[in-house]
Amino acid sequence: MKTINSFFVFFLILFFFQSTFASEDCLAGIIAVFTNSTDPLDLQLSEATARKLGNYGDYDLCRELQAEKKARYCLLEGDMMYSPQIGICAPYVCNETSLAKAAKKLAPLLHIEVPGKIIADCSEPKKIDGGGIAYACVLCLIALFVVLGTSIQYFFIENRWVLFGEKHDAPQKEKQIQVNDNDEESSSLSGFVTSSSSLSESKPILKNENTKSKFESNPFSIFLLQFSLIKNLRRLNFYNPNSFHILDSIRTISMFWIVLGHQYEFLRFTTKRPEVFNQWVKEFPYQIIGGAEFAVDSFFFMSGFLVTYYIYKELKAKGKMNFLLYLVHRCLRLWPTMIFGILFAWKILYYMGSGPVFTTFQNRMDNTCKKYWWTDVLFINNYYPTDYESQCLGQLWYLANDFQMHFFTPLFVYVFIKSKKYSWILIGALFAGSFAYLISMTIIHNFPADPLTQDLDFHHLIYSKPYARLPAYLVGLCLALLLTYPKFQNLFTFKIKPLFRYAMYCAIFATTFALVFSTYGLMKSDGKSWNQAQNTIYVSFSKFFWAIAVGMIVFLALCNYGGPIKQILTHRVWAPLARLTYGVYVLHPSIIIWWIFNNRSSFFAYKIKMIWLYCAFLVFSYIASLIMNVMIESPFMNLEKLIFKRDKKKTN
Structure with missing residues (x-):
């Protein structure tokens, strides 16, 4: 009853500000809705309007009235990131300007703090356009x-x-x-x-x-x-017994971890009670969720390892390398899945759904992808647009970093072949430069180590920049170069002394456990228990030590050590899942966000539901990736091989 009275007061006061509104008819209609009107339409509008922040009201009822031009469904929210929303079923004569002005004027009278301006979104779901039909x-x-x-x-x-x-x-x-x-x-x-x-x-x-x-x-x-x-x-x-099978399992497990991290990242800002998530992350097991960003560094490590290994073999066998062809191959490998993934989110999911906030999803995709899709294709989206929220598909920042690191890798390998001494000096200088950048940025901007409180500045200056993510890539590069030494030519028979081997096992466990769970005390104190020095050390060196641990796992597996764990991690079951990883990475955020924006009411989170949702997101992401693989990724890889194979024959 108190809530209803508050709304009555809200709209009664609104009457005295009617001179500031674009439509007096809108004002009169709203007052009629929230007074004791007996008009059937006013009662329906009142029933369809939410009573609390974070609620959307009865969207379907309001849309039925909107189809008859009797009402208009609108969302009110602040212009700050992740501001709470409320659904209003306003009279049809109302517009976005009148509602926004009303809310801004009267929010202080209802003791509601609204930093920035209030935005009213009354846009209708968009119909498929020519681009969607063409796709x-x-x-x-x-x-x-x-x-x-x-x-x-x-x-x-x-x-x-x-x-x-x-x-x-x-x-x-x-x-x-x-x-x-x-x-x-x-x-x-x-x-x-x-x-x-x-x-x-x-x-x-x-x-x-x-x-x-x-x-x-x-x-x-x-x-x-x-x-x-x-x-x-x-x-x-296909299973090649002579391949690096340990990487298949690392690749797949890392992808599982990334999906888990993204699920919690996206849902915690759209749930009915965000404080529930804030309590969960203070529990010890939930440090695994915050640690999901280490999975990305596993991919950087593997990328550096594999591309260096290939380039070294190419240069040693032929004495030269076609750098332009190397870049063309890289682009042709990435573009088909990337472009179809962008279009899938922009032109297919864009029209597949409805709900109170679905038009928000449509407007965001339309505005960002129309302006900036080309930055993803050119692999510069980690620099432009400078605002991470303006990127077409935010997850593609990784591909930009990966491509930029690949661009310079042939130089390192070439220098290594010519002079091992100078190559290690060059690599050491790159490590030092990256660490210096990380330390200085963390100190200057006082960035926290807590992954759940890192803001957009952290993402722009550290998280998405190649010179900040370089250490993990360089660790992979170094391991590949070390394996070229005669001592490691036959790894399968390479012997490691038991004491040293068990020391490596302990180091792997201690490092990974410490990096993931050391933030437990920090999370419990809401990020206040660590001083600047601790934050700086963790932000600057944690990803480097994670890559070192992954490198030791790979090295031991290649040397045929690890016992039952090695047998599990090198089983052939990982190979097909690993080949679907690229598609899963590109598609899974769109699938999670699409589900969120199709909800009719605010999401209420509890642990069992989160487990079921994770399983659903993971399965649907892999199904979508499988379809993408057999229709797009593999056929275009086949065509690329066919084209370059024929060109090679003509050249010969």
Whole structure:
């Protein structure tokens, strides 16, 4: 009753400020709604309007009235980041300006603090535009390619002994075909060439090999075969026993961790009771959530390790490297999934849903992606736009960093081949420069070590900048260079003394445990228990030591140490999951945000629900990535290999 009286007072006072509003009809209509009006429409408007901050009211009822041009659903919120919102079902004559002015004038009278200005959003859900239709048509065309390519491979190649009139009782499997799959898949987030591999498969073979299907030599059929589900699912499940399988498990587990961290990051600002999250993060087990940002450093480590390993092999084998081709390959590897991921969020999820805050999602995607999509494609989005909130897809900052680090890696490897001494001096100087930058920025801006209280300045100056994320990448680079020394040429038989080996096990456990859980006391004190020196040390060196720990895990596994844990982490089950990592990284934030903005009411968080939501987000992200992989990622990788393979033949 007290709440209703407050609202009555709110809108009664509103009457005395009517000269400041653009529409007196709007004012009169609002007063009628919140007084004891017996008008059926006023009662419906009152029923559909929220009574507390953080509530959205009855969105569906108000939208029904809006369809009849009797009401208008609006959201009131502050212009500060993550300001609380309230849903208002206003008379149809109202507009955004009148509602915003009313709320700003009268909020102090109701003892509501509103820093900055109040924004009223009365926009209606947008309908699909030409870009969305074009993107849908492209997806349908690609789906057609998948169907045709799969049909050609299954009917005219795999089973041609029946279709071409030469009947056999069963496929003859006495001969093995060596298929040069050239998987070229790395265990960095986005993937990179590591080495060629051959896949030995048993396939139906014609007794007369001269009766080769015309589909295997027709250019258009060859093009369609790159989209074949059979080909791409085999590639997804391919297991090369000579690969770095320990990286597959690290890659997959790190991706699981990132999804967990993003789930809590996004939901804690949209829940009905944010203080619940603030209490959870003070519990010891929940330090794992804040530690999820270390998973990104695992990817930087793997990226540095793999690209350095490949470039060294290339330069040692050929004595030179085509730098332009190296960059072209990198772009062609990243662009298809990235671009289709951007368009998926902007042009598909953008129209798939409704709800009180769904138009907020639509407006944000439309405004940011229209202006800045090209910065993602050019890998400069970690510098421009300077405001992280203005990026089209915020998670793509990693790809920009990764590309920029890859750009300079050939120089380090080239110097290493020419002079190991000067290369280590150069790498040491880069470590020193990065640490100096981290220390100075943390001291100047007094950045906290608590990952949940780090603001946009921290993200802009440290989190998204390559010179701040460089140490983890350089650790991977250093490990790859160390493995080129003669002493480590045959790692599988390399012996490590038991005492030293167990010391490494202890160091790995102590380092990872300390880095993740040392913030427990800090979180319990709301970030006040650490002084500036402690914050500076943690911010500046924690990611470096994390990469060192991951590097020791990789080194021990490559040396065939680790016992049962090594057997689990190198099992072949990780390989297909690892190949889906890039798609999951690009797509999962959009899936989580899409779910949030489709809610009809504020989200109420409790632990069991969060576990179920995490499982749902993870499964749907991997399903979406699987579809993306077989329709976009793998076919375009196949086409790239086909094009460069033919160009190579022409050159020769």
